[in-house]
Amino acid sequence: MVNFKSSAGALFILLSLVAWPSAAQTESREDSDELSRVKERLAENFSLPEHTYKWTFRDLAGDRDLKIDGVANRMTLGFGARLDQIVTEANVNFTFSYSPVLAAEVSQLRITLNGEVVRAIPLRRNEADQQHQHQIRLSPELMANYNELEFELIAEAQGMECSVFSPAAWLEFFGDSTLEITRNQLVVANDLAWFPEPFFDAREFQRLNLAFMLPDEISNEYVQAAAILASYFGSEADWRGVETKLFRYDQEPLVINYFEENEFSFEHNFEWPEQHGIIFITNNSRPWLLSDLENVNQPQVRVVTNPVHRAYKLLVVQAPTVEGLVTAVQGLTARPIGLSGPTFDVHSLDIEPRPAYSAPRWINTEEPIRFSELVDFPSELQRTGYQNAPVALNMRLPPDLFTWQRQGIPVDLKFRYTPPVQRDESRLRVFVNGEFIKGFTLNESGMEGASDRIRVPLLGENPFAQSALQIPAFKLGALNRLEFEFSFSALSEECRVQPLGNTLGSIDGDSTIDLRGYSHYTEMPNLHLFVKTGYPFTRYDDLSQTLLVVQENPTNEEINSVLTAFSVMGAASGYPAVLVNVAQVADVPEGADKDILIVGGDVLREWLQRFGRSSLDKQLQAHGLAGQQQLLYSPDGSTQISGPSAAIVSFESTLTRGRTVVALTANQNGFLPQIDALMRSNERNTAVTGFMSVLTPGNTRHLATYESYYVGELSLWNRLSYHLSRYPVLVAVFTLIALVTLVMVMYWFLSGLARRRRQGS
Template sequence: MSRLSKKAIFASLALMTFASQLMSAPLPLPGNSPVPAPLPKPAFAQTDQVLPSWPVTYSFEQLGRATDTLLLGINSSDVVEFSLRRDRIASDASLQLEYTPSPALIPTLSHIRVYLNDVLMGVLPIEKDHLGRKTTQKMALDPRLVSDFNRVRLEFVGHYTDICEDPANNTLWVNISRGSGITLQEQALSLQNDLAFFPLPFFDPRNNSKLELPFVFAANPTLGEQKAAAILASYFGSQSNWRGASFPVSFDSLPGVQNKDAVQPTVVFATNDHRPAFMSDLEKFPAVTAPVVEMINHPDAPYSKILLVMGRNEEDLTTAAKALALGGNLLRGSRVTIDKVQELQPRKPYDAPAWMRTDRPVRFAELITYPQQLQVSGLQPRPITLDVNLPPDLFVWRNQGIPLRTQYRYTAPSANDDSRLNISLNDQFITSLPLLRKDTSNLEELRLAVLSNDTANVNDKLIVPSLKIGDRNRLRFDFNFASTVGSSQRDRCQTILPANTQAIIDEDSTIDMSGYHHYISMPDLKAFVRSGFPFSRMADMSESIVVVPGNPTPTQISTLLEAVSGISARSGYPAFGVRLSNDWAAASKEDVDLLLLGEMAPELRDNPDLSVLLQRQHDMLVQPYGTTGIDANNRRGPSTDGRNIPANRTEVTAQAPIAAMLGMQSPTHNQRSIVALLGNEDADYNLLREAMGDSGKLDAVAGSVALVRSSGVYSQLVGDQYFVGNLPWYLLLWYQLSEHPVLLAVLAVVSVLLSAFLLWRALSWAANRRLHKDD
């Protein structure tokens, strides 16, 4: 049978089958419409409704450009990076570029190329009227190229003459303003209720803005409910890190939404016997028999998601919160039941993931945050920076320095010129190494200089020496290549194309902080706001108790959540071991560090070193003798002994809000500390929350007390200092004597005289023995 006849037969059979199906199907009656067969549900939620969208603008300053960028003829490109949340898309994008070109450029020939993710978006010509003037131009970017991580590259092509041009001429420049920005029309995606994407949509690391996540409780939340919320808030804090986090709290009802297109995720805590009022319908929200986590839609805003953390009791809520923080990779579906959460190994002191290890040398590969961080290219490459975070209580007094073993490779210069590698620490120059022609790989073993840490000590006395860099440090490597790029003479023109110069700091380079003791002078609020110390000493806060009011308001709970999340943001680990108490008498007897939220305990108000007391009736401030302490600019007072003894007391009554941070020694354990966040009204706690979320105000916190007002932060040091940590007896002896040079000189003279006397007696005894032996 031929191929054509086979096709004809198959076509005839298909027509006959279709005709039989058509005849057997019921015909629609008048007035009735045929009922279509149900379609299978799609894997992702779909809607015919227009999804909510809004414009978002990121300035270059917000994207990491603290200063303007200068593009030169030999360093003619710059890259600006931005990200987009995974649950959003960009329906439109544009670049608004502010720049000032050199007045010596040739118009039209000079221009700026704009790339988005290595795709050319367009060219901005430099016109005659732009020369030497600040110019603003807008260019559309293709939104189809915008992904979760994006790069906008600017390339400057400049010309100052049409013949014999030197690419290194200093007239070839254009200044890119940090006020330039990228505008995105972000559109929310209609997501299914699937916990497989957790922590989305509640947190996305691609979002550079501050996290704002409302928490909802039933009225009068218990200590167990607050503890579960603190654990979950600490997880989000450890994830948000430098972005910061805010946790507005409400009772019984969900936060209001402006319109149904709002996109605002929310977390709700509920037990079977104590749940918010909107969950009173047991048919819609039935009781649970185990810890349960469920994601649902907001009843008034379908694009907003609600995370229900439910349990039979408070212990179930804590288990569910830990499961969200630890087992996020196991979650899937809209509802998950937690069977078990078990701690296999307890945490150890100073093992916070955000801190560099101090028990062994650390490779640079353990400190990098993104690939190719240690590699640069170009004739004038960007500096290589490496962040080194340390515990604030490292004691390196009288140490020769920190071993820094640096391996690096580079493109060899054409001759032994002035090419060098400069190494600095927090903008403090350390050393300069020559880049020789024959050595493309080198190894240097340095020792970072050790100085006193003025950030951890609040007066001029050398109380606890530490690194000048303190707890947050930046190690910087600058490769500077000297090369002849081009030259020209009157009758002879010569242009040399520069080589593709590259340099790299090897990942096997190490920095060694092992062998140092932990010893620090307290109280030190600077260590608290910068590193969460002393509570972050144990990364999970297992040696800390937070003392909260008996009947907290929503604002007080928000302050609690943001304080704990701030500590976890600095340690990089959730506070699984934190404990809460509303009984000061019982908490103060335990061998733990105390974080006090609310009013000062009655037995602490008579402390002679107390520097501030906030009450509902009046406010009291005690100042040291002859000094105004530490002001908002961190200027330190005199270091003379006795200057910190309280000598003045002021009491006022006012209506405007005021809050305070107070540090002191525990009255029952001399190695433990108390940090109190004091306030009376909700307005006071809002001042505290604002200060804890503002990096500029946190930089002004120091000493033993910091007053927070609408005008800013005022810090001072008052009262006696104490020490936390341990030192060997010989090191402690020398350190104590170092603060009394006159006594040390007297002891030295006495020691010399005593040694001379003993030596004289020994020689006399030996001589007498020899004489008696001869006799």
Template sequence: MNVHLHSPAGRRRRRRPALAPLAVLLAALGSTSLAPAQPTPATRAQPPARLAPAPLEQQLQPSAAGRTYQVSLRQLGAVFPLQLRGVQGAAGVQFGVRGDEVVTSARLHLNYAYSPALLPDISHIRVLVNEQVVMTIPVPKEQGGESLQRVIDIPTRLIGEFNRLNLELIGHYTMECEDPAHTSLWANVGNDSTLELSVNPLALPNDLAFLPEPFFDRRDARQLVMPIVFSRVPDAGQLEAAGTLASWFGGMAGFRGASFPASVGQLPPKGHAIVLAQGGGEGIAGVPAAAASGPTITMVTHPNDPASKLLIISGRDAAELKRAATALAVGGMSLSGPSASISELKEIAARKPYDAPNWLASDRPVKFGELVDPATLSVAGYSPDLIRVNFQVPPDLFAWRKKDIPVHLKYRYTARPLEDKSTLNVGVNEQFLRALPLRAMDHARPSRIESWLNKAVPPGDLLPAEDKFDIPLFKLPARSQLQFHYYHDIIKEGACKDVLLDNVRGTVEPDSTIDIRGFSHFIAMPDLAAFANTGFPFTRMADLSQTAIVLPARPEAGDYTAYLSLMGLMGTVTGYPAHSATVVLGGDRLDGLEDKDLLVIASGNNPPLVGQWADHLPFSLKEGTKRFRLSDYASRLLNWFDPEQRDRMRPGRSEIVYTSASSDAVYAGFESPLKSGRSVVLLISNQASGLKQAVDALLDPDLLKRIQGSTAVIRGKQVDSLVAEQSYHVGQLNPVTRVQWWLSRNPLALIVLGVVAAALVAFILYIALRARARRRLRLQQG
């Protein structure tokens, strides 16, 4: 793909403007309306208090000159509470500051507890920001073991773009000889502790070279909320362009998640936003009209908020609008200047199945260094953190008779001085797999040949090792994590002799590999868990070229928002913009969509296709009346020998019908009525607020895992999955495996084939023996 563009500013180097003087000036001006940058003695000396934990994220009232927000340690990556162990235990998180903001004050709302055995005179907890001490927290004995809270002011001079917040326990339990690994040396910091930042906005120039900033800033750990505004009621082409942009931003947002509130003809009162402007209609007040020269990308200042920007995607028609959006999504990093016109966009190479950048490649072994930053594969100390390797596998890997995924692990570590119980523990998704012993150093004198080799190639400080093991496929959901933990055994040498030297290191080599070659792609459907976790079957093609999204003929803002947010989730899963998805309005005519999987989104009482496909749906929603088919477990248990019951091929025998005016939403999956082997996922609610609840459930890890089966009902923070008794399969198996698999699921057919085979063998033996008997009689008579 090549993008040719014209920019009034010409080509320029991508660089950040010199904003330091302006940042200082704004910080000084904003200090009167925000929390003070230098804490007062009263705030610095606040004693610990037993208070309720702070919320995970709390948006505070913005002041006239800026705003204040809080982000929890959990949002910053602390999945579990921080555990500080030993005489000098440490743990921490990273946080960043957006490029379009300057911090005017910062506070840490710390929830913590510590061991009552700590000696207060020689023990304390240190709080550090970027390796500089911010505060030393005393540990009085009378408050040991209690849940405490403290507010700590952080000097803004210590905060940069990327920062490290560390908490360190200096712990002692006796004035005499002590065990540095004694169990009484502990402190716990809750991951519900929050970092509060007061910021003032910075006015950035209108320059596309900053993209994706300021619309998405990777230093911001909060969920991305990016409004998308249509200059007029959008048609299918405009919606396809907006979906391309949403999937692009969703792919960059990653673990943060992203939502895209949609509106028509009205800008949000403040904040960054994306505007899609098509020529030939009325524009938005304060927003430049669509360019008359073709597809154009422009950055302008928000007319109602000077500190915010608008990213305007414009064109004379829907085709040009989509061309501009695609050029931005696949080549936006090469743009510069306040505006760029796309003069040519060559055809993008077609994607292949299962080649999403965020998925493990299925045609070669994948190195760990391709999955994570190699710098995160090394640890140090006697109580190191886990080494984590995140990866995604296609949800339709067929594990029958091939149930394991091979891993070739290469690692290095500091050799143990003596043989002990030190191990490298390997796990996946917090489940133990195996323990690899760490060997001791060789104290024997090297031979002459070894001495020569050591002179030619000096040995490294770490001892190399490798191991091959298999991961059972059933332990791997679509999103998985390999975990490696170096456990160092501490040998007790006696009183006053136990001294831990900080000289142990461990690493997992970036060229370690995981290999999913050899697996067929075959899965029983419908499977809403596969959709919720990986967007399957739509994400089978990373660009969604085999996907059609069906919306009502007259969508509401809630329908647009749900569609864009789902496209953002698709981008998060694949890491690639969905520029080839097809949007259909109305759904009355589906000609040419037989070879596509359908994602149907609707709210209100007359959703598209629901009336036409009523016989295929496991439920119905009509004028406030809700009807659901339920699985009949008892019947299936009594008829276990019937393969149609085991495969859930017959409709359920039980139904529930009730009337309600609530804003429930339903996810439903079923085989496409247009063509066998194709899938439909339906998201429907009688109110637009229900669609929002359904999309939010996909962003909540606790709710996400409850979306399963073929029908899931979302009611606020409650998710109920109802397994409708229909099933089909998608994917391909080789002929031999297909026959073997079919026979394994149909034991009666296997018995019949066995009897037929036995009868055939018996008949052949009978014929052969009769012929032999005749020959013997002829010989005797002759």
């Protein structure tokens, strides 16, 4: 017999199970329709934004003089243009003054853009005592990917009997003169073929601004993936630097307000970047406006249109789970060449750790390096004209290069030049970091072709040594600038005869600098090496020997500090940190053999509580700061203390000898961005030194190191000699003891020998 109630109940449950997917599908379809309507409304309100850029002449000229004269009569200012923008208007506003001895009705200032004359300004002698202001419109049609705005002085100096081309005919621009350009944003295709464009464009000379989008709740994998990408863009931006901006998203839909006749408005739950940006999502965690992106089965990177600001693009890093986000970023940054299409799938990835000192931007210590490898274009090694900017080579040496008691770093220098008609004041001068090293007279013998190249003699007259230029090692830091300045004399016996200007000097690209035989050994802690080169972390440029320690859900300020630090390290090494690891303090194993980067005051406090603070306290005690925790973090976990301060601090790890801990910390999280600003500023971070830099609203103090340790490899004899040399009195005592001992041994030996002879006789 069948129980009716039981059968009816089963039927009801069955019908409910059948109907439930249909209801879910209906809800999903309605949500999809609503998303489509919102995106249609965003597309209707879409317009191309306009950007205005302004640079001063000082920004564009760098460290060059803003002065031209009758001999060195040209000044060129270069600037780029982005791939995704088009110039609609350009104006140059400049102020200058000039010499009162210019020849009348001859002198003029000629202005050209990319070789096309845009204006010629007459220079009248009776107006020489005035400041002259001009505004010139530059035609957008003349703009290219790279542009050169050139100012040429065509002038003579009026003498007693005739006019001559002379440095006395000068013109100087004011540094606050400006170049202002307006550009319209263009919409580019969703294609990775141009990557890293449009997120980074090498034609731009200003600091790269990067927008990162992360969920409200993040794990280590999000921090690790974002740090790797920040280091990659830092390596691409190089000297420009990187400034990051963080956006946090949730999964809630927009707040939509409906009106009559299908009209509606909506509000964003969070801010979307009004620029190109990078967003990290998984199949189960993404913003509502990106919920129509299909799920993925493997880590993937794709380019999509920013749904709110549709003129811009989003680089979407997506994976089924958070672990795949790191794989996706590793695949993108390790192999960015040959990409094409809107998506890039990472099916499998096996990245081997790189050996130490492999950083592409560091000079190789295993073989001589040619000058041609230190420049982007061969023309950078050549100069024309009687006076011009020097040939400049930027050299990044391994920060721990041991140069003690070395005569110098040899440079096998070869150069060519047009010979002067007669012996005069023509010179080639060599500078390192602005300090004069050596000068050479350019004679009339003529040097042409490979067989006539010159080898610069040693500073010491050693006839048996191969000719080379010795750079004193004590003048070389981690970042160096080697300059070769050609200076040709312009002699003319006749009035009003302009020199032909056909002089040319060239540093041969086969010239070499040789760092073979140098060891790696340096004193730590040394924050100057960290802020300038990322050392000791960048010793392995993939950061495979680095552990980043953050709290479980870092604040926006802490994440931005992570991104800033990694962009600085990427710029210094030229390689992304694809193998860095991220952990919390509780997860760091005892005896971890890695260099540690700590970000955040709470994290530093937790680290010191777990692993001890003996090495840090020794440094603080030497400065009378023992127990002054409020400089580094809030002792009671509260931010209600006397005032804000931030610090970069470094000390030896208590987990493994010879390993380094660097902490970016603040007693109030809102003050942590002060460290970011310090690290991004080349002018400010030059002063960073010692084991700690403390930043307060009033000033910045740098505290010297008192308790040192050493990292690197050095032979036992060199290590002993180096450390004993720091204690001359002790060396003198040891030498005296050794001499007395030697004398006594010789006395005993000779006395015994004499005794044996007497006994034998």
